[in-house]
Amino acid sequence: MNEMTRIAYVRQELVEGRPAPVKTTGVIGFLRTRLLNSPTNILITIASAVLLWSIIAASIKFLLVDAVWSGKDRTACLAENAGHPVGACWPFIQAKFSQFIYGFYPEAQRWRVNLTFFLAAMLLLPLLIPRLPAKAINAGLFFLGFPVVAFFLLHGGGIDGFALSWAANLLSDFTSSVVEAGSAVSRAGASLGERNALLGLLLHSLGWLVSGIGAALHYLIAPLTWTSNQIQASGQAVWIDLAATAAAASILLFWLSGGTRTGWRPLVFSLLSFAGIGIVIVVLGLDRGGLPVVDTRLWGGLLVTLVVSVTGIVASMPVGIALALGRRSTIPLIRIFSVTFIELWRGVPLITVLFFATYMLPLFLPAGFSVDGLVRALIGIALFAGAYQAEVIRGGLQAIPRGQVEAASALGLSWWKTTALVVMPQALRHVIPGLVNSFIALFKDTSLVSIVALFDLLGQLRASFSDPTWATPTTLFTGFAFTGMIYFAFCFGMSRYSLLVENRLNAHRRN
Amino acid sequence: MTANPIVSIAGLNKWYGDFHVLRDIDIDVGRGERIVICGPSGSGKSTLIRCINALEEFQEGRIVVDDIELGPNLRRVDEVRREVGMVFQSFNLFPHLTVLENCTLAPIWARNLPKKDAEATAMKYLERVKIPQQANKYPGQMSGGQQQRVAIARALTMNPKVMLFDEPTSALDPEMVKEVLDTMVDLANEGMTMLVVTHEMGFAREVADRVVFMDAGQIIEANTPANFFANPQHARTKLFLSQILR
Numbered sequence A: 001m002n003e004m005t006r007i008a009y010v011r012q013e014l015v016e017g018r019p020a021p022v023k024t025t026g027v028i029g030f031l032r033t034r035l036l037n038s039p040t041n042i043l044i045t046i047a048s049a050v051l052l053w054s055i056i057a058a059s060i061k062f063l064l065v066d067a068v069w070s071g072k073d074r075t076a077c078l079a080e081n082a083g084h085p086v087g088a089c090w091p092f093i094q095a096k097f098s099q100f101i102y103g104f105y106p107e108a109q110r111w112r113v114n115l116t117f118f119l120a121a122m123l124l125l126p127l128l129i130p131r132l133p134a135k136a137i138n139a140g141l142f143f144l145g146f147p148v149v150a151f152f153l154l155h156g157g158g159i160d161g162f163a164l165s166w167a168a169n170l171l172s173d174f175t176s177s178v179v180e181a182g183s184a185v186s187r188a189g190a191s192l193g194e195r196n197a198l199l200g201l202l203l204h205s206l207g208w209l210v211s212g213i214g215a216a217l218h219y220l221i222a223p224l225t226w227t228s229n230q231i232q233a234s235g236q237a238v239w240i241d242l243a244a245t246a247a248a249a250s251i252l253l254f255w256l257s258g259g260t261r262t263g264w265r266p267l268v269f270s271l272l273s274f275a276g277i278g279i280v281i282v283v284l285g286l287d288r289g290g291l292p293v294v295d296t297r298l299w300g301g302l303l304v305t306l307v308v309s310v311t312g313i314v315a316s317m318p319v320g321i322a323l324a325l326g327r328r329s330t331i332p333l334i335r336i337f338s339v340t341f342i343e344l345w346r347g348v349p350l351i352t353v354l355f356f357a358t359y360m361l362p363l364f365l366p367a368g369f370s371v372d373g374l375v376r377a378l379i380g381i382a383l384f385a386g387a388y389q390a391e392v393i394r395g396g397l398q399a400i401p402r403g404q405v406e407a408a409s410a411l412g413l414s415w416w417k418t419t420a421l422v423v424m425p426q427a428l429r430h431v432i433p434g435l436v437n438s439f440i441a442l443f444k445d446t447s448l449v450s451i452v453a454l455f456d457l458l459g460q461l462r463a464s465f466s467d468p469t470w471a472t473p474t475t476l477f478t479g480f481a482f483t484g485m486i487y488f489a490f491c492f493g494m495s496r497y498s499l500l501v502e503n504r505l506n507a508h509r510r511n
Numbered sequence B: 001m002t003a004n005p006i007v008s009i010a011g012l013n014k015w016y017g018d019f020h021v022l023r024d025i026d027i028d029v030g031r032g033e034r035i036v037i038c039g040p041s042g043s044g045k046s047t048l049i050r051c052i053n054a055l056e057e058f059q060e061g062r063i064v065v066d067d068i069e070l071g072p073n074l075r076r077v078d079e080v081r082r083e084v085g086m087v088f089q090s091f092n093l094f095p096h097l098t099v100l101e102n103c104t105l106a107p108i109w110a111r112n113l114p115k116k117d118a119e120a121t122a123m124k125y126l127e128r129v130k131i132p133q134q135a136n137k138y139p140g141q142m143s144g145g146q147q148q149r150v151a152i153a154r155a156l157t158m159n160p161k162v163m164l165f166d167e168p169t170s171a172l173d174p175e176m177v178k179e180v181l182d183t184m185v186d187l188a189n190e191g192m193t194m195l196v197v198t199h200e201m202g203f204a205r206e207v208a209d210r211v212v213f214m215d216a217g218q219i220i221e222a223n224t225p226a227n228f229f230a231n232p233q234h235a236r237t238k239l240f241l242s243q244i245l246r
Helices: A026-035 A039-065 A090-102 A107-128 A135-154 A163-192 A197-220 A222-233 A237-256 A264-284 A301-327 A332-347 A350-364 A373-398 A402-410 A415-430 A432-452 A457-465 A475-509 B045-052 B077-083 B099-111 B115-128 B144-156 B174-189 B201-207 B225-230 B235-244
Strands: B007-016 B019-029 B034-038 B060-065 B068-070 B084-087 B162-166 B193-197 B210-215 B218-223
Touching (some): A026 A039, A039 A475, A090 A107, A090 A301, A090 A475, A107 A301, A135 A264, A135 A301, A163 A197, A163 A222, A163 A237, A197 A222, A301 A373, A301 A432, A332 A373, A350 A432, A402 B084, A415 A432, A432 A457, A457 A475, B007 B045, B034 B201, B045 B162, B045 B193, B068 B077, B084 B144, B099 B144, B144 B174, B174 B193, B174 B201, B210 B225, B210 B235, B218 B225, B218 B235
Parallel strands (some): B034 B193, B034 B210, B084 B162
Antiparallel strands (some): B007 B019, B210 B218
């Protein structure tokens, strides 16, 4: 008491920090403070241990101890032949393994799938490891170059021209459709003129005007079509077209980036890119018809699952970013469009989207214009996922204080640069858990494509159940356990990697 | 008022909805002049200086910055912002970038400076605010005073002709106010044109050429610091000074 009543107090020496008492740290500390620190907790710990034991022991018994490891057909997996209760029937997986991976992809061509997987891994792994250099080139190759190469590898087929010919074809198709529409309208006007002279005349002249515009356009693009025809007639269409495109694009880029003063790097870069495209064309023989075409109806298994989910994940990001920004735009038209788009796609089930894309879209498209079934599903999934990502990203955008935008504006950065350099990087960091959540959900939702006659991993598995050679009591469980492990490996990998990225990118939040 | 002013504001009126927040503001700022703007909260001080670099729109009047006219339609925003640097109350450093990247972002992307040159310039200004050794830290790892000094350096890397300070020391712990004020005094001694919204009357006395007192969206009184503090004219000014100088 006497000590406390003394008001003035001056510390003579500062107290050094010392380690915590041993009993609160380490394994023993953990056991004491977290698992066994109260009667209730002791009970919960014991109950959990019993539950865990029963689950783990039963799984090990089914998957490993009681499992049958070899055999030629169902007889090996029957209890009377094995001599003990049978768990997993692994010979079934061995027999069907290639189907689970490739579907009905022709056996002789499966090296193409393997090569695609290999290329993807070679490009993706360095991209995912933060320490490795040249991220920009790596990302460019993976996101722009790889999809094209993968398409020609997996699907096959060649090209009979390049950008110049494609542009010419597209434009001339467009102009001739304008001319056609115009003449159709004017014919309708002529037949209407028999009953209503004024309206008929009006319609007729409107049609005449439209076909006139079409004809004018036709003459406007005449130099382009002429060049394209010359190229097509030359016998080396692909190469001449590639060279012409390369020259045009490179000169344009050179000029846009400031000419001789600063433009050498873009020029070299552009020429190197086109050289790369040329090498791809040679290696895949695209100018000579390319690899044999494998119709997407033959694709299946993990191949389809990966194609659909990777395309969906990669394509949903730009769609989501654009929609999220659009929804916050101050321009009413853009905002209304974004809101409508998001609500429309979120308001319908994915199954409906897939059904619509697969079975109803072809009815609306003009005759003779068909899009591959897999591509239709891909577009549907990408837009569907994009609408979801948009809302996740919008959440991140809302977390950015106004001061950030103001500071960037005050420094003279434009809206685009402010968004790209200051707002979006921060917003995306905030929502990594949400984004990866959607990625994982999308990865598993891809199994819905099996209802539109695409056989993904799960679809392929279910198809294999109908094989009487392997009809045993445990085939079903074995199959689902196996595919479950595959799905889990991918999803768990994504989840772990996202944690790593989060920790790395949020270095600035550690004080 | 001043010959060849660098900032000239004439007949400025601004409304938030129906609320008349700035009323008939007329003020010229000479080259190299240091102006301290003070007044009670809600008097429109921050809004006024935020109008100068077009962070706020206004409905009437005109602002001319270094012969670039900023009318109500704010068409020449980008040109003006290149001339004017700004320091905020809450620093507003970019938390995902290091200190050096904060200082090179705008020179690289808004001025198209090569990265090497931008970094050299940034280091020069970081040395001037006396924190070059922190260049590779993130803002979140620094004290408030250090962050505000980085913010000053970041604004300086764009070579502004005018610097706006919006209550630069209000969010700081008392221990850190001095380091920021010292930096601002150094800047003033180098001849930078400064408009400072602050309640630091010591700074106003020491550095300002003119003290402007605002209330209810209007300029009530403007005078040299000596006269302003010793001999306030308007009743509102006297009341304000009696409140803050006790």
